[in-house]
Amino acid sequence: MLNIPTQAFPAPNSQQRIGPSSQSGRNKVALKPGHSLMDWIRFSKSGKDLTGLRGRLIEVTQEELQKHNTRDDCWTCIRGMVYNVTPYMDYHPGGEEELMKAAGIDGTELFDQVHRWVNYESMLKECLVGRMATAIKGTHTFALSISVSVRKQAKRKWTSLGQPLEFHNTFLRKKDRALFYRNCVLVSKTEVNHNTHVFRLQLPRGTVRHVPVGKHVYLKALIKDTEVVRPYTPVDQTMAAASHHSSQDSDLYLMIKVYPDGVLTQHLNSLQIGDLISVSGPEGTFSLRPLRDVTHLYLLAAGTGFTPMARLIRLALQDIDTIRKTKLLFFNRQEEDVLWHRELDELAANDERFQVEYVLSVPSDGWTGRKGRVDECILKDFLSRPDVSKCYACVCGPTAFTELTIGLLKQQGFSEEELHAFQG
Template sequence: MLNIPTQAFPAPNSQQRIGPSSQSGRNKVALKPGHSLMDWIRFSKSGKDLTGLRGRLIEVTQEELQKHNTRDDCWTCIRGMVYNVTPYMDYHPGGEEELMKAAGIDGTELFDQVHRWVNYESMLKECLVGRMATAIKGTHTFALYDWFQTDVSVHLVIYAKRKIPSTGCTSVDLQAGVLRLEVLLGKMSYMIHLRLAEEVEENVAVHTAASVGKIQVSVRKQAKRKWTSLGQPLEFHNTFLRKKDRALFYRNCVLVSKTEVNHNTHVFRLQLPRGTVRHVPVGKHVYLKALIKDTEVVRPYTPVDQTMAAASHHSSQDSDLYLMIKVYPDGVLTQHLNSLQIGDLISVSGPEGTFSLRPLRDVTHLYLLAAGTGFTPMARLIRLALQDIDTIRKTKLLFFNRQEEDVLWHRELDELAANDERFQVEYVLSVPSDGWTGRKGRVDECILKDFLSRPDVSKCYACVCGPTAFTELTIGLLKQQGFSEEELHAFQG
């Protein structure tokens, strides 16, 4: 990682983090001189055999992987790919002890706890041993696909064999005749990956029959002739894997506009490629990636609607992506993003995150507690609660900021509260001006007692997002107020 000064907010391991993440769930150790990230990049490109296999790629069994579990012979598996990380041991910012936790085993889960956004494929490219021999193939037990054609079009049909969300579970990318389709089914991911047999138009249509679990993807042929096959299977075609075992997939989006929100925050509007159909569900985030000074920098951001007045279901029809980004003076990626011109490209991943709407069923009172840009996942959740969840009678936002000028969408939130009695917002400032008449201070038991109410025969749910210290303290205080684990969600990267 680049050695950048840390900021107090957003939290280093929060999905709202825009500056570099230097404290993301594990302790850094002091590396020896000559063992920085740039030193590792130079060493890995030196031409030395870092795998011990002289350039060969092999298929690795579980038994073989387990043999390589020592400091001097350390292999690990990340998303089905096996790496010899022995040469990297002295370069790892988390130290040898942390890296050894994944020795000889599948380290995907350990990796994701700290490094989900890191481009390990690039960093460990020269350490690649091969692929695990245990990839789970898609079977009819989970999902299957079929296809049919007319004179002018080709239709691919996915049968998920279960009810699915009406939006957000399907991502389709059609680029240069290659079709990549991913369907999220709970914690699992089903993928179709084909080089199509003939040339097609780039426009893609997706129709979802949620109640029966059917997804139909349609493309138009360039020539009116009969296809004898759908196409040639590519990597991971017809596979059914855990979502966390899929590597992040990026698309190049166009910066369409940049709208000022306050003195240091803008809404970036990004346009998806023509052949891409994808919707980011409420509460999920995406990753942005950029090559800055020969180093890939990746950070997570939560999409918002175009404004607070924009209905959440309208955004599902809008293919553009809106990201509220705070620009830090020493933020490597945010400074880069701020320098982009309209028409420039930005690499954007698919949706990530653990938030689910399922716990909101039958909820009557929704409490949202946010600090700074921790507001971004709350923005769409507020609109969803007011428009699409009939049981919710009250949605309350407690919004913590340093000064009044830092409050995001202040006017929009006030207007929404004035126009809809089901929504209420309260602001808390830690460094208020002399003229501020609202709440002052930081999150504590007293503030929460005043903010929360649990009417009889009510079902409550609370969401929290902000710096790690804020989130942990707030979750603890909410539990003291009687909230159970099932009634709480902490947005974290």
């Protein structure tokens, strides 16, 4: 029988350990009813033979892999392990077309470009066909003459310094490095609106973890024997100016929207105060360097895409002297969906350098603000490029919103160097 090693989570090279690039979009498609992540978890745990091999694990040659390259018979290889992804076609958020790009070939590089944070070992565990066969190389024999002089060591109480940790003296590419998770305690859960809460997480005693502005962390949980992981961007405790006490606060605040069909968010919402949540270190590609000498900062957010903007706003108003104007254009479905509505209004009223505008796609009859969705007309009214100014724009929201907005901003004259898209 083929000896397949137990797959640790996350594996040393697993993309679950790495955050998504801010510039690499994930093209999602509308899945058929009954094909959500939870539906896939149920289906994969149903006991059905998803590989077609009746539980056997085999060694797969390059020639054999290449034979399985059709919609109805699709194998792919990720990091030396071969999976039959045919059953997963209709469940793949990126659609059949994206999955077929890796049909019958080594899909590791394609996977890394799009799904760096997905735990494929857990998601496709029941689809594992086996390991790629390793070509046998010719043997070479070398004869060496070595002389060694060893000085006798004086007797010591310590005969050794212990065993080195895993991956000691190992060099990894930055994108392949391991994420380190810690179990944090849920201290409080504060309601923001009808479906969103701020989770306050306390780090383990003696632990210090700083999450830079614009970076995110991962939360992971074992749900129905499947590792489910999602990225979340921390916010501050409040939008108000930081006091000395709040600046010393080491707790982590995550604004989380609970979706009716959200596998992880439903789990998080069920946690009780005192329960543990597994949290990674910070990840992400956002850099504060482009904000040097910026005079006008434009932030465009949709829904929970507001979360990275919250700390950016405070940073711009408190720590970057060159920024004369910070403007937030906030898109939501209804007024009740607006996050930290009152706090944003208060901040705008108390600091003339900050301005916020709301756009609702399904407004009530009494709504007097902007209506509709992001388009060229709305952006023209929102944006201004005064003479002798340096502008920068950040965008965050659903993939379709982000891609459309970035395209519209480029039409308005923004260059690649003046734009950042938060995606994950």
